[in-house]
Amino acid sequence: xxxxxxxxxxxxxxxxxxxxGADHPARDYPPYRSSGLRHPHRPLVAPPEAYAELRGPVFxxxxxxxxxxxxxxxxxxxPLGERIxxxxxxxxxxxxxxxxxLVEVWQxxxxxxxxxxxxxxxxxxxxxxxxTGRCLTDADGVYAFTTIKPGAYPWxxxxxxxxxxxxxxxxxxxxFAQRLVTQMYFPGDPLFAYDPILQSVTDEKARARLVAxxxxxxxxxxxxxxxxxxxxxxxxxxxxxxxxx
Amino acid sequence: xxxxPSQTVGPFYGYALPFRDGGxxxxxxxxxxxxxxxxxxxxxxxxxxxxxxxxxxxxxxGRPGSMRRDEVDGSFxxxxxxxxxxxxxxxxxxxxxxxxxxxxxxxxxxxxVCLFARGLLHHLYTRVYLEDSGxxxxxxxxxxxxxxxxxxxxxDGVYRFDVRIQGDAETVFLDLG
Numbered sequence: 001x002x003x004x005x006x007x008x009x010x011x012x013x014x015x016x017x018x019x020x021g022a023d024h025p026a027r028d029y030p031p032y033r034s035s036g037l038r039h040p041h042r043p044l045v046a047p048p049e050a051y052a053e054l055r056g057p058v059f060x061x062x063x064x065x066x067x068x069x070x071x072x073x074x075x076x077x078x079p080l081g082e083r084i085x086x087x088x089x090x091x092x093x094x095x096x097x098x099x100x101x102l103v104e105v106w107q108x109x110x111x112x113x114x115x116x117x118x119x120x121x122x123x124x125x126x127x128x129x130x131x132t133g134r135c136l137t138d139a140d141g142v143y144a145f146t147t148i149k150p151g152a153y154p155w156x157x158x159x160x161x162x163x164x165x166x167x168x169x170x171x172x173x174x175x176f177a178q179r180l181v182t183q184m185y186f187p188g189d190p191l192f193a194y195d196p197i198l199q200s201v202t203d204e205k206a207r208a209r210l211v212a213x214x215x216x217x218x219x220x221x222x223x224x225x226x227x228x229x230x231x232x233x234x235x236x237x238x239x240x241x242x243x244x245x
Numbered sequence: 246x247x248x249x250p251s252q253t254v255g256p257f258y259g260y261a262l263p264f265r266d267g268g269x270x271x272x273x274x275x276x277x278x279x280x281x282x283x284x285x286x287x288x289x290x291x292x293x294x295x296x297x298x299x300x301x302x303x304x305x306x307g308r309p310g311s312m313r314r315d316e317v318d319g320s321f322x323x324x325x326x327x328x329x330x331x332x333x334x335x336x337x338x339x340x341x342x343x344x345x346x347x348x349x350x351x352x353x354x355x356x357x358v359c360l361f362a363r364g365l366l367h368h369l370y371t372r373v374y375l376e377d378s379g380x381x382x383x384x385x386x387x388x389x390x391x392x393x394x395x396x397x398x399x400x401d402g403v404y405r406f407d408v409r410i411q412g413d414a415e416t417v418f419l420d421l422g
Contacts, residue, residue: 024251025366032253034364037288038410044369044420048381052303052350052357053370053421057332060309062325065316074319093246106261114257132261168255170262176301177421179359181368183252200366201250209249234248236422 003158005194012199023234025200032196033157054236056176059102059136069135071105071147079129081110081148083224086212089141090171090231092178097141098233104134104170105145112151112165121153146224152191164191164198171231178235185211186227251368254361256295259336263297264312265321268335270302270347272326281356281373281396281404282344285337287364288411292341296362297334298408300345300373304352305331354380355394360408370419373406386417393417 011031027039047053072079086105090098108114108131111123115130129148137143150165166183173179185198192198201207209232218226254262271278285293311330315322324330335343350356355372377383377395386394393416396404409416 023248027366027369029366032364032366035366036364037291038293038362038364039288039366040369040415040418041288041411042415042417044418045382045386046420046422047372048385050419050421051353052301052355053419055301055303056307057301057311057330058307058309059311062310062313065314065319067319068314091246093248095246104262106258108257114260116257116260118256130260168252168258168261170254176357176359177370179299179368180249180251181254181361182249183255197252197366200252206247206250209247210252230249232246232248234251 002156005158005160008158008161008196009194012196016199016202019202021203021206023203023206025202029196029200032200050177050236053177054175056172056174056178059172060100063102064134064136068133069145071129071131071133071145074130075128077128079109079126079148081129083146084149084227085144085146085218085220085224086167086184086227086229087142087144087218088228088230090137090143090233091141092173092233092235097139098137098173099139099141101137101172101174102134103137103143105132105147105167107131107147107150107167108153110148110151112153123151123153149186152189157196162191162194164189164195169231171233173233173235175235178233180231180233183210184229187211187214251366253363253366254297256363258297258361263334263336266323267312268333268343268345269324270300270331270333270345271329272324273346275346275348277348278346279349279402279404280344280346281406282342283405283407284341285343285360285362285408286341286410290412292337293362293410294337294339294341296337296341296343296360298337298343299359299361300333300347301357301359302331302347302350303357304348304350305329307331349375358408360410362410365410369410370421371408371416372419373404375404390417
């Protein structure tokens, strides 16, 4: 029998009170129930060398088409929903731009439904929206997507569990060790406090880095609303990358 | 600068991240091609049907073309059959199984692996070694842990490598700083 929200919320509060200020979620985060059997018990091992992990895959002109960055133009008609643009810079921990690297996104449609067999949420699929996109960052590390604002949707972590609206991001750095898969949220979403996936980032400042900013200067008259979200890739420090270990 | 936190890949990446020929780092019939395959298991020993694995071999020093796009209809066009990009990506099947076709790593004796899954809030790195010999990481590990990183030869050119996320035979996962 799944727990009610108040049990989950109590666990979230207890773990928030014990936050160690970490940037990333603990892999063992009980309020997110499916983390229970899917986190290692033993500590991670620092390898004596990481020749391969300090390098990484490269993507280029053949790996994306210009249309891939516009999720509203993948079908004959216009998707339903609020048209938005999302843009920002990908940088490393020293603030250096991550140039010409791959950014992939996927998301639910405006009704909160994914075109995936396992998503049985009784909300309509949109024949004009798939919800996947990709682009390469430019020479300044900038990425940009045009899409529609995704809807919130229910899931079965606990009774009355709802995910706040989010866009999934997959980002590559110059090193495989900088790999990041994460989720971007929208400012002011009333579901934030109830969501164990967002709250798995127990440090409030770190959590805030997952929330995009509405930027009126990015909005286009009679067309779309603009959001800005910058991404900082973790991974080996610059020293580690230059000197090895 | 403080990094952007990780979040789980979730259950619904399947129509977004896997790409055609994702597990074929080299094409069928490539000289010296080997297959590496295995299952991903959770802490109860059950297969994980919604894991995503990425593989990286530094030999190629990274070349574009892993996920070539068809400019006519925007679909994945598959690899070009010539370029070794060093990058692979496969989702596990409903039985938790995955497989790739590649060549033996040369620059270093291992294939780098990055594991994502629903329920996993922050990806995990590990390595596939094809032999248990002379590597600094392997040398640093006790025998029972070390064996989790070494693929088992099944038959000529086919290696088995299971990933156990949690439990007694838990795979060694790496802290890359």
